[in-house]
Amino acid sequence: MIGWGWFYLSTILDDYSRYIIAWKLCTTMKAADVTDTLDLALDASGCDQAMVVHKPRLLSDNGSSYVAADLADYLDDKGMDHVRGAPHHPQTQGKIERWHQTMKNRVLLENYFLPGDLERQIGAFVDHYNNHRYHESLANLTPADVYHGRSAKILKMREEIKTQTIRKRRLQNQAAAA
DSSP states (O other): OTTTOOOEEEEEEOTTTOOEEEEEEESSOOHHHHHHHHHHHHHHHTTTTSOOSSOOOEEEOOOTTTSOHHHHHHHHHHTOOEEEOOTTOGGGGHHHHHHHHHHHHHHTTSOOSSHHHHHHHHHHHHHHHHHTOOBGGGTSBOHHHHHTTOHHHHHHHHHHHHHHHHHHHHHHHHHHHO
C-alpha cells in the first residue's frame, strides 16, 4: 500500500462450500493475526458455541505464523486439529490459493492510499464472491447457497423450470408444425 507498507490478508474459507467465513487485513502475519481471524470465523459460523461431533480443523501451509507454538496452544484450547500441507506443494491448499488469485486479480487493479479503502474493496469483493458469483464446481451455485444449505432447494427449482420450459417449447413446436 502506497506510503503504508505491506499488508497481509488472513482468510478463513470453508473447504466444502468455498464460502469466505472471515477475513482480516493485517500489518503482520503472526500467530496472533491468525488466531484473531479464527476467532472471527468461529464466532461467525457459530462453531464456538455449538456442540458438534467433529470440530473444524485448520488446513494451512507451513508459514511461520502457522507453525508457531502460540497457534498450537490456541488450537488445543479450542479442540481443533491442524493439518499442514507438504512443503512446496501449494496444491494442498488449492481452494484458498485460487481464492487469493481471484481476489488479487480484481482488487489489485487499483492503487490504495488508505487501509480503509483497501478493506472496503476487499469486503465488497468477499460479498460478491460469497453471494453473487456462481461456481461451476458447486453446480453453478454461490458459496453462500451451499454454505447455508440452500443448494438442494435451488437445484430442484432449476430442474422444475427446465422441465416446464422443455414442455412449453415442445407444445410450441408441435403447434407450429401443425
